[in-house]
Amino acid sequence: MVVVDVQELLLPLVWRGEELADRIAALARAARRAGAPVVALRQVGPPGTDFDPASPGTRLSPRLCLEPTDVVIDKTATDAFYRTDLAAVLAERRVDTLVLTGVATDYCVDATARSALSHGLDVVLVSDGHAPAADGDPRAGLTAEQVVDRHNRLLAGAVHPGGTLGLRPAADVVFTRRG
Incomplete structure (x- = not known):
């Protein structure tokens, strides 16, 4: 499981940020129970x-309830x-296969999903596990919900x-351990 940029600075700025962080935390717990690694960016x-x-704003949100076994990677680009x-x-x-979640839909989540595919990985994009800015994309006339829907459709198509991308709501994500 990969969690993109759920940071103290960003969480209050994204659509339904606290709800998103709690949903991602639940997915991370499920991943750990199944023996799947959790990587937070x-x-x-x-x-x-x-x-x-x-x-302090760059710290990962405590709502994620990260564990010492989780891997944290610093990045300097959207990808x-x-x-x-x-x-x-x-x-x-x-x-x-990456189960991909995080912030922001139209920046780092999008770039990381595309790059994962180009690296030959399959991606399960959690369709309700990523969020854009709270106001969506006003220049394009899109609400936050419309940005999420648009990127879900664009990335799935x-x-x-390298790899394939499928959409799955958080409630339907199942982690499996290989080997």
Whole structure:
């Protein structure tokens, strides 16, 4: 399971942030029970910015109830694979399918889903497990709910040579352990 950027700074800014974090925490508990790894990504940036790694806002939300066995990876780009060890961490754990959740639908979740596919991984995008900004995309005239729906449809229909992407609501996600 991969959790994208559910950070103290971002959670209050996204659509139904606390509800989203609680849903992701429940999925993470289910993943751990099944022996599946939980990887939490954290967006960081240069010192003195909102994403300064030392800033309290960059901390992952305590609502996630992360465990010491969970892996936390800092990233500096929307694509969580870009200049991180995410691919190596997943390969080391023999992960071939990501259950993907997090923030923000139209930025880091989208970029990470596409990159995972290009890395040859299958992706289960939790259809109710990601969120955009609370106001959606006002420039495009889309509410937050419309942004989620649009990206669910776009990503599920994307063609990638590596993996496949399927949508599943959180209530229908089942984790299995390989081997």
